[in-house]
Amino acid sequence: MLEVRGVDARYGDAQALWDVALDVGAAETVCIVGPNGAGKTTLVQTIAGLHRAAAGTITVAGVDVATLPGHRVCDHGVATVPEGRRVFGHMSVRDNLLLGAYRRPARAVHRETEARVYELFPRLKERSGQQAGSLSGGEQQMLALGRALMALPRLLLLDEPSLGLAPVIVDEVFDAIAAVNATGVSVLLVEQDVERALSAASRGYLLIEGRIVASGTTSELRSSADVRERVLGM
Amino acid sequence: MTAVQAALSGALIGGLYALMAAGLSVTWGTLRVINLAHFGLILVGAYLSYQLTSAWGIDPMLTLLVSAPALFVVGAGLQWAYDRFNIVEFNSLLVSFGLLMIIIEVSTQVWTADFRHIDAGANPYGTSALHLGPIALPVSRLVALGFALLLMGGGHLVLERTFAGRGLRAFAQDRTVAASFGIDHRRLGLVVGGLAGVSAAVAGMVFALGNTIAPAHAYEWFGTVFAVVILGGIGNLLGSLFAGLGVGAFSAVVAVLWDPSYEPFVLFLAIILALVLRPQGLFTRRAAA
Numbered sequence: 001m002l003e004v005r006g007v008d009a010r011y012g013d014a015q016a017l018w019d020v021a022l023d024v025g026a027a028e029t030v031c032i033v034g035p036n037g038a039g040k041t042t043l044v045q046t047i048a049g050l051h052r053a054a055a056g057t058i059t060v061a062g063v064d065v066a067t068l069p070g071h072r073v074c075d076h077g078v079a080t081v082p083e084g085r086r087v088f089g090h091m092s093v094r095d096n097l098l099l100g101a102y103r104r105p106a107r108a109v110h111r112e113t114e115a116r117v118y119e120l121f122p123r124l125k126e127r128s129g130q131q132a133g134s135l136s137g138g139e140q141q142m143l144a145l146g147r148a149l150m151a152l153p154r155l156l157l158l159d160e161p162s163l164g165l166a167p168v169i170v171d172e173v174f175d176a177i178a179a180v181n182a183t184g185v186s187v188l189l190v191e192q193d194v195e196r197a198l199s200a201a202s203r204g205y206l207l208i209e210g211r212i213v214a215s216g217t218t219s220e221l222r223s224s225a226d227v228r229e230r231v232l233g234m
Numbered sequence: 235m236t237a238v239q240a241a242l243s244g245a246l247i248g249g250l251y252a253l254m255a256a257g258l259s260v261t262w263g264t265l266r267v268i269n270l271a272h273f274g275l276i277l278v279g280a281y282l283s284y285q286l287t288s289a290w291g292i293d294p295m296l297t298l299l300v301s302a303p304a305l306f307v308v309g310a311g312l313q314w315a316y317d318r319f320n321i322v323e324f325n326s327l328l329v330s331f332g333l334l335m336i337i338i339e340v341s342t343q344v345w346t347a348d349f350r351h352i353d354a355g356a357n358p359y360g361t362s363a364l365h366l367g368p369i370a371l372p373v374s375r376l377v378a379l380g381f382a383l384l385l386m387g388g389g390h391l392v393l394e395r396t397f398a399g400r401g402l403r404a405f406a407q408d409r410t411v412a413a414s415f416g417i418d419h420r421r422l423g424l425v426v427g428g429l430a431g432v433s434a435a436v437a438g439m440v441f442a443l444g445n446t447i448a449p450a451h452a453y454e455w456f457g458t459v460f461a462v463v464i465l466g467g468i469g470n471l472l473g474s475l476f477a478g479l480g481v482g483a484f485s486a487v488v489a490v491l492w493d494p495s496y497e498p499f500v501l502f503l504a505i506i507l508a509l510v511l512r513p514q515g516l517f518t519r520r521a522a523a
Contacts, residue, residue, distance in 0.1 A: 048414050049413075049414070050410050050413065050414055070410075071417055074416045079414075079415075080411075082411055082414070088403070088404050088407045090403070090407055091407070095400050098397065098400055099401065099412075101397075102400070102401055102415045102416050102417060103415070107397055
């Protein structure tokens with residue numbers, strides 16, 4: 001579904017990613033773990049086309065999207081839940097969801113998708129007329145996820161979905177991610193909460209200072225000395 | 235009775251302010267371009283309506299068939315240039331002020347600084363009025379109100395109810411996230427810039443119906459129209475409509491009951507007070523961030 005090869009990313013003179021390679025298979029959940037400032041968010045934004053890769057290829061379902069303008073990458077089935085949720089605070093919950101279905105193929109079936117999102121998150125239905133900015137953090141995270149689902153993604157990029165949320169809400173969000181994954185959507189999960197990330201995913205990569213330094217199944221990563229030392233602090 | 239008459243005819247002048255504010259408000263609110271050249275487009279729209287009516291002897295409203303498409307192209311072209319050179323917010327204020335001066339200068343070259351007006355014979359709306367008992371409502375101003383209701387009500391519905399409208403509002407709040415859902419701000423920007431040009435053509439035509447035209451008018455519109463945009467809430471078309479009617483009625487009542495020379499003083503004092511109490515504009519709902 002997703003093949004990243006040799007990707008570099010920079011901000012001006014500062015290089016944030018070096019020669020990153022990773023894969024996400026069809027209907028797979030893959031996590032990226034690493035300490036603060038490792039380049040995790042840059043990696044998500046680069047894959048989503050919101051930050052231009054300085055080198056390398058990013059192939060989604062056989063198409064190289066690395067050189068496409070940002071608003072074209074979603075044409076290939078990529079949807080993002082950005083770090084900090086970034087819902088449109090001055091728009092209603094329903095308008096946020098409908099915005100997710102902006103592209104024509106998603107627009108054509110937006111009623112059906114909206115009903116499915118409300119099934120997944122009944123709370124969003126209760127609040128559909130409310131301004132998104134007035135929702136709690138957990139509800140905003142559900143809205144950001146629902147908005148991404150409205151785009152009918154084949155690959156979902158999740159950047160720190162647990163950030164700033166109470167544990168019981170995080171459980172709910174991760175249950176929803178598992179449910180979405182079970183419908184055949186591939187998931188790339190970036191998460192600081194390493195325990196959560198490793199238990200949600202089947203494989204993972206360790207990103208440190210902009211480089212992938214380890215990869216493997218989640219049980220291999222759990223026992224890797226690097227992961228234990230550098231991100232679990234054990 | 236004079237106060238009622240003043241409030242009503244003032245509100246009707248306010249319909250014209252609202253029309254002038256519409257394009258400015260939408261490009262500012264959605265594209266973050268504060269386009270002072272918009273006043274120049276209104277001026278050109280007024281001159282085009284005057285010129286075409288004089289040359290062809292047609293109904294002034296029919297001149298929109300020429301001026302609206304022409305100003306659509308100019309408005310879209312302007313927005314293309316602002317986007318191409320990444321001119322937004324404070325920069326756009328400076329650049330578009332320069333453009334405005336150029337437009338005014340060119341208009342002075344073409345039409346001279348003399349006052350021009352559509353010939354009374356060619357202007358069926360110029361001098362007639364609708365009489366409701368003792369109150370007289372000039373037809374040219376009723377036309378302004380009609381166009382304001384039509385364009386701004388319609389624009390509001392498009393912004394609130396359509397996918398393109400939601401895309402614009404989302405783009406105004408978070409460009410990056412909006413782009414990740416497929417919003418092509420360049421294409422939307424051209425359409426919005428073009429439609430702002432159309433609104434300038436309409437405002438110019440309506441102005442020409444009831445007023446004499448001179449290049450310096452573009453500067454005179456500034457203060458009131460800016461006040462309408464800000465009071466209505468930037469990017470909020472219905473807000474601008476109400477703010478336009480309110481500002482028009484308020485200034486006219488002050489002028490009649492007190493003294494016309496106090497009108498700007500009282501108006502801007504009231505606006506400052508209103509903004510101190512509601513900094514987001516009178517008609518904007520604001521959610522907790």
